[in-house]
Amino acid sequence: MTSEDRAELRIDRRTALASAGVAAAAVTVAACATAEPSSGEVAPGxxxxxxxxxxxxxxxxAGGTVVTQPQAGVYQGFSAACTHLGCSVSKIERETIVCRCHGSAxxxxxxxxxxxAERPLAPRAVRVDGDRIVTA
Structure with a gap:
């Protein structure tokens, strides 16, 4: 390889940093898309x-499902997948269900x-079975 060939293979610092930034962003987007648990259907029972x-x-x-009890003996179930980008909601804070990924509540x-998030959590049918709450 001649010195002219080697000179053509060099890239400047700006190009190298831009390329590294694009690669890092691509890895981050891919990780966000796959890192959260699936909110797929849960088997009945x-x-x-x-x-x-x-x-x-x-x-x-619990188990990809949010269970609420708005009044005594009345239970509601929802998918734990945030409707913004699909991250799992992760905590109950005051009177809200919070997604830590981007702050939806x-x-x-x-x-x-x-x-x-602009859409409500997807409903998930639940029922009481003895002392347990199970998917319907």
Whole structure:
């Protein structure tokens, strides 16, 4: 290889840094797209919580499902997948279900409290089976 050939293979610092930045962004986007658990359907009869674990006026997140009890003996289920980009909602804070990925929050009836999510959480049928709450 001649010195002229080697000179043609050199790239300047700006091009190298830009290329590295593009590569890093691509890896980050790919990781975000696949890092969160799937919110796919749960087989009917799968236990998602114990009745005693869901307080009246409260909620729990378990097994890809959010279970709320808006009034005594009434349970509602929702997919734990945030409707913004599909990350799993990850905590109950005050009276909301929070997605830490981008800050969306949902009320206990599944509706959006704060965005960037624009759609409510997808409903997931649940029922009481003895002391357990299971998917319907």
């Amino acid at each position: 799968t236990e998602v919580a114990k009745v005693a674990d869901v307080p009246v006026g409260g909620a729990v997140i 949902f009320r206990f009836d599944g509706t959006v409290a704060t965005g960037p």
